[in-house]
Amino acid sequence: MTVIRVPLSWLNDFVDIRDLDPIELAERLTLAGLEVEHIRWVGLNPSPRYHVPPERMDEGDGLGWERDKLFVGEITRTERHPDADRLLLATVEYGGVKPMTIITGAPNLRPGDRGLKIAFAVIGARLVDPYAEGTKTMVLKAGKIRGIQSEGMACSEKELGISEEHEGIILLPADAPVGMPLADYLGDAVLEMDLTPNLARNLNILGVAREVAALFNRPLKRVQPELARIAGIVRPEAMPRPDQPAEPFVQIVIEAPDLCPRYTATLIRDVQIGPSPHWVQDRLRKAGVRPINNVVDATNYVMLEWGQPTHAFDYDLLLERAIKAKQGVGTEPVLPPSSSGRSPTEPVLPTIIMRRAKPGETMTTLDGNERQLTPDMLMIADTLGPIAVGGVMGGLETEVNERTRHVLLEAASFDFINNRRTSQALRLPSEATARFSKGISAELTIPAASRCAHMMAELAGGRVVAGVEDCYPLPQHSAVVEITPAEVQRILGMDVPASQIQEILERLEFAVEEIPPPADRAAQRIETLRVTAPWFRLDVSIPADLIEEVARVIGYDQIPTTLMDDALPPQWRNWALESKERVRDLLMGAGLQDSISYALIGAELNRKLLAAQGEPVYDTLAGRAPADAPLPLILDPETLVRLENPLTPAADRLRSTLLGSMVNALAANLRAVGRVALFEIGKVYWPIPGERLPAEPEHVAIALAGPREAGAWLNRNDTLMDFFDLKGVIEELLERLGLLASATFEPATHPLFGPKAARVLLKGKPLGVLGELHPAVRRAFDLPETRAAVAELQLAPLAAAISARQTMQPLSSFPAIKEDLALLVDESVTAEQVEMAIRQAGGSLLRDLVLFDLYRGKQVPAGKKSLAYALTFQADDKTLKDADVEKVRRRIVARLGQTVGAELRG
Amino acid sequence: MHDLQRLRDQALAGLAAAGDETALEAWRIQYLGRKGQVLELLRAIPDLPAAERPAFGQAANALKGELSAAFDERAQAVAQSKLAAELAAEGVDVTLPGRRPQLGRLHPSNQTLREINGIFAAMGFQVYTSPDVETDELNFELLNMPPGHPARDMWDTFYTTTPGVIMRTHTSPGQIHAMRALGPDKPIRVILPGMCYRYEQVTARSEMMFHQVEGLAIGRRITMADLKGVIVEFANQLYGAGRRLRFRCSHFPFTEPSVEADVDCILCRGKGCAICKYTGWLEIMGAGMVHPTVLRNGGYDPAEWSGFAFGMGPERITMLKHGISDIRYFFGNDVRFLEQFG
Structure with a gap:
């Protein structure tokens, strides 16, 4: 099970959900197999159908930002507080009749700053107390610092209940509309979903959006050009191979296509490493990922949005290594069994090689740990040696750093079973392996790389080199499955006409083709559908898989409830x-x-x-x-x-x-x-x-x-x-x-x-x-x-023994005679021996025998013990006379004397 | 005659004063005994003048009769009051605790298991069991999870030091055992109760050992609608009639389609409370239509046969039923816990 967090504001980029109650959305997804465990409310009052009492809510949950007290504001002027060195006075426009002055000590604000968009709270606003443990709310009061009245506050994320972040104030994008209630601009609900391993395709915003689109029968939005190229395309054969770069920048060699069926590389030049803008950081945080810098954030952003983990190498460092290797420092032989088809040309280019690790090979991963590698692990290497554990973690040496100028962006596909084993063996579970180890489509690499490259360009001011180096020795084939309404009926117990099956599957982006009945039955209805899975569906291979799709879109609640009318199997006594x-x-x-x-x-x-x-x-x-x-x-x-x-x-x-x-x-x-x-x-x-x-x-x-x-x-x-x-x-x-x-x-x-x-x-x-x-x-x-x-x-x-019969003994209607018998025997004689002697001699008249006393001590010689029995005599056919009993009794005493040496006690 | 009258008064007064059996006996001897005063009088008759004799004799006999009757009456009264006193002395404080036989009690898990067995027996499901120590093949591979399959992560496994031998993580391998033992060409309806083991930290909510009850029905006309029917029937029998059920799509590698069944929260009836985590629903079992690969591995042709399987946790059911907050009580063997049930 894998947890993902889906901010609805982000989801709305891909499918229009603004009219849906988050609760309704969560329930529909849950019923369709995408379990929403929890909804986190950010700045929005929870839906009336949300039953969690406030004291049970998470941090910030339930702090609805008041529409008349929290706004998008703009700082029009910043100057030093005349009487306090560390404090600033800022003038804020927020749509009110006149601008307000606030006093702030925010470290990310400097004198002279203007035109910055902020989250502005007026006096009386309910906020989270940033200095309290956990989540306590407080009401913002008017305050005077050294003679100047503060008329409001520029908020941090913590004060708004978004996160624990309290280092500086929130700086909103430049196009944030001044005066808009903050709840409308920044308010959000985050779905926390726990997804089963078959839903690898849904471990991202776009994947969830596809489900929402299919379940609510809404179109996927194609707002971004890269998305337009991919989202509507169903069959991989229709997916265009990317253009090769006009100028080569890397050579790719896949020696182990079974472990790495596709590797692509994109080059982004002249990036400026720095922090990402607030909207990127905000989305990452809501999705549970810590912002680092614009280049790393771009890779994480695309992984969260598209489900394709990528890796950013420092291109200059790769080049240096390639030159070193060429000078003979390295030992890596270059074999091109399956390469991107370009021969190495001058000047020296980095060569990326996908191969199994060599025995005893080690590498320092970017967490600083030296890793022992084994030959069943996939290495990403260059001509000098390993630079990453494929699909698991990058190497420390070629990592993007503050000085990075050019980024080589990897988007690749890995064998999911091998990836899972490697991450388990190295104890390196990560967001990347959570996705790779469940199987994601090789077709995802190019569009995700393209999205990521453009994002880096946008966030870090870089320039994407046209074209992509793409090595794809084992192209993915889409599953083709035939299905009939009869089969659907046989498994679900519900009639679903072919037209409805087709409609549902097409909503899920399957390609459905009707197979006409044979010529001799041409007049019959079309009963067989040939269904081709969309490129992102690796989990479909048999009709039962499609039946589940049909059932979950219709809704399991629509399936009738019946009692089995099949033959009752043979029953047996257990x-x-x-x-x-x-x-x-x-x-x-x-x-x-x-x-x-x-x-x-x-x-x-x-x-x-x-x-x-x-x-x-x-x-x-x-x-x-x-x-x-x-x-x-x-x-x-x-x-x-x-x-x-x-x-x-x-x-x-x-x-x-x-x-x-x-x-x-x-x-x-x-x-x-x-x-x-x-x-x-x-x-x-x-x-x-x-x-x-x-x-x-x-x-x-x-x-x-x-x-x-x-x-x-x-x-x-x-x-x-x-x-x-x-x-x-x-x-x-x-x-x-x-x-x-x-x-x-x-x-x-x-x-x-x-x-x-x-x-x-x-x-x-x-x-x-x-x-x-x-x-x-x-x-x-x-x-x-x-x-x-x-x-x-x-x-x-x-x-x-339980089935054994217990034979009934007849009940005598004649009176019974009770006699006591006290014996002296040696200590070594067992009760069982005595009893056996009595029973044997007692014959059929002896009906019961109870030991009622065992005595050692006074009047009993040492080495002896006294046993006293109560005997019951009875006959089935007559009333016993004393003489009858006396005869048996004498027989018993005699037998006891012979067998166990017992004497009668007076 | 005067003497007679005086004797009578004296005797009756003495009788009235005799309050218990001893006094009565003394009185009887004094007046009616062989040497008693009345007989003395009678014995003295011959000494009387003949003319007085008949009258005196009559009067003395009458006195004897009267005193005897008075004695009987008094004796009965004394006996009665003695009995009344005895009974009064027997009176008890009925609120004192009774003498209780020492009877043992059923473990709460076994109580639930018996309930489950009974409900399913009535639907034609019989109990079939299989080993706790299981092969990887039965526990995973034949259930459509080849080595390295990501779904294996759903079950944290205890491995034994024998390669390929594990502690079963669920009762589902029993499906294959049952199909192979009872099949291939016969319908099957069994439940498979048993102990399962997971490599999980032991906390109030999760145990490394717990019971599961798997169910399996295979036939030529078994549908998902039948599966829903059986679950609804079971829930209504276990949790009481009129339960609402919810069926969600889910995923188990050995069923397709797969389903998770929820019942409306037995505590809040769907309003939302801490027990149902404010959803109004309690998850009661995972289920689904047996995956064609699993049918094939059990020896059944999936083109002809279909079936459903389900699995549930008796400890969880028991916890909900009795408000038990901590699963660790079940196998802690603390009699102060166990004696509260069964």
Whole structure:
């Protein structure tokens, strides 16, 4: 996106827009694809439709110059203040009944000056306070300095809210009409437009004027002779080649026509370098360019007006270099594969060579920096060496300076892709590359050069040498595209007759030719149009491009709004998405907050996860398929997918586990709140050897820390959440997905965790890991001294289960009998072993089994633990008797004794 | 008989004084118990002269009946007043906070994503996803942006250290993935939600990571009028019925014609405010007719098939909806932010 500023006063040079409300103009342009982001009002009161409140406006916006207080004035007399050396008295005619006297200290005014046109404010005028920060307005008051009354003021740009310029007073052109309200003479609105890259042709005043002319169906004004030669000409073949100069002044050699298809040079003799007149400076400033001197300003002015960047060389400096080279100082061989066809003649002439840079070549650009050049960059060189980076920046040595007498003006065309690469490689974005790098027509060179040369002559008193040196080895061809109303209908869904298509395209300066139907269908309407793009349209190559032109001129709002009547594509169940969202719902139901963290992490995050190890030993995939990888996978940060151009080292590679960001989130939140229960479903990125792209499995991470209950008055439970809270969440999740029966938990040892850690497997395959963080890891993450339990699970195995059926168990109508069973077992015996023994022996009558107590201590021998279970017995077909239950119970006790050495506790 | 009368008065007075269950029980034992005074009287009947016996017996029995009835009545009254006192003691300050179950909440982005998925599902669009780490070819080249194309500047790209591999800058490469997976000779209607990455300074208004939802419809009779219809339908469902929409010409290399859709500002209803930058409009998505080159790259013949694509940012939608001023909250994982939504 490129921003340009279009003063409406300048636009009006090319298309009459005086009757249009700037808001209306801006809206139409915006709808047609030229987005006006903002309107800056200069001396004009904003249109009533402009809704921006005054306090939100930019500097000067909204300071409408009062028509009865600000005028074009003329200084008829200037003399020293009798009592103040530094002050002047000026007499000003401004159309009032009698001239007024003002006191001024303006540095650009001298005693004896007369006939100067100024911006004159009478007492009572509202102006910008030049000494205030930002934009504050003030009312001009009558003042007396050393006995003399000042009756008004000659304004600076700052006082008028035009710019920050407060060095001197504005000097208006000599033909400014005295007495005209300043708002009418100098008032303006500037459209600030942000243009998409396809609109390179519109990055200038004329380009916007062409759009306005087409959209409002108005003629382009052809007020300037140079413009007349170009604006009406549609086809490049009709564009006249310029006359060759009667006297040769330069030789042009294009060695790299692929990078520089056209180079033209014009000579302007006897220029006088100096400041530009106010109207030029005013336009440049409004368009966002700083005035420098008349020659440079002319090149910038033409670039802003026509979109063709040009470059001004000091011709004498080029000549000196040519002579030096001829004397053998230079080394540049002159090859003429594609030259302007003139052989070098005596006396010595500069030779401009367009070639690729040589390896190791350097050049100092006009910003004073020495640039390292590479062979894919286009150099503009002479016989002594490089003098500019083509289309990017000129060289310091041949730059126009205060002593310049003759100017060699370059207007050339460059390959836009190469230009963009070079400006990026050299980090030299400029107004020129903003245009060249998006592609502008080679046909623009001659008219823009001509306009610029004449402008220099006008501003700097020079003389344009007749004729132009033009080297154009690769002439541009205009696109020819055929289009039919049927195709327009097929894409837009709207009927546009051939005549309207033709009318619109012709407004946009396309040449349209009707192709008559074949002889056997001669009576039919003309249905095919052959369309030739105007020379400035490089963005058109297929019918769709023309369809967009037709649509945007008609207006997108005119296209009907319909609902698709095309066939509905086959629909399918998206199990992966459905189950992911089901997992999300279950975890939210379990009281966890859904979260999303950055996929980009810094190297230190994985290192911190392994803080419990002195020298981290990272996990590896070790050739396993991603689905079989045991979690967590804390990979060596060096092996992660890494960014070439990170914004910050803290986000320069892609995470291999969700746990790093999860623990970070825990730590950050625990600084603000006491209890955190979070989960995230997100991608991790695993580099796969031999693959360009990483695997991107989705994982589920869970983190718990803080008290079990939120700590309300009713249910205070300050017990900290621990491993079993986390395991409970996972068991609940698995159960609800119908997976708990196929899941097993086994002890895990991983440096991320302390002793409370487990792996969870699903049908024997790794599903994930859970545990309480190792204290060293907690410290590394600056977590407070509290338990923190985290888990990470693979999503895919969970998702695969969602369609699984859960078989219904019949409900018994017979009473159940509950029995408690308290056991003593060795510490090494696991709950799972005990439970399995009970279930196996309990058979079908054992309906439920709940561990209700785990006890160590008094009355339990060392090395033993007591487990107490509540058993529920029930039959489907009868009421159980005590004897039935007693039989099963004895079987269970016997089995427990054999398998896990359990004894009954009295 | 006089004794009976005195006993009656005494008992009834005692009953009236018994205010709780303990006193009542003591009274019952004293008067109506097995050793109570009434039974004592009855037991004493045989000692009376025979002539007095019937009258006295009758009177004593009557007294027993009367006292029993009075006792039952009194017991009920005491029970009732006890219950009333108990209930009165149960009275609570109903403005005290309730016992709330701890339920988790949905991330605001996921909330919006679910909404978007739902709205488009009803229009026959299904969810299709593709990788975050993408090739330059898919992210740019096949979307009509050859290397060096100036339009690439529209997306500031994170490059990986593997040449030609980047973080996707938009969900648009999913268009090619979807066409190649679901095509070539079948119509397509999918949305492609996913995370995108941009090399952009992280500020209140721009993030280096954000969601996008791309949409793609391909068929033999899909037009720009259909695209407008789908956008209008979506906007009215997401932002409420009666929205005004505006369609502007725009440019994306992978669509032609291209369009930018604006909805009238949901805050000021088009009058102009700080949120809509005083334009009255909010940009909601970029869209367009799929470029023939992109159709071809996806395996579809652009002479026979046409389609549209659109893309939108759920975080932006969420920010507008909830008045969130800073996009950095979304992935900061601050529960004080997250717990305000979902």
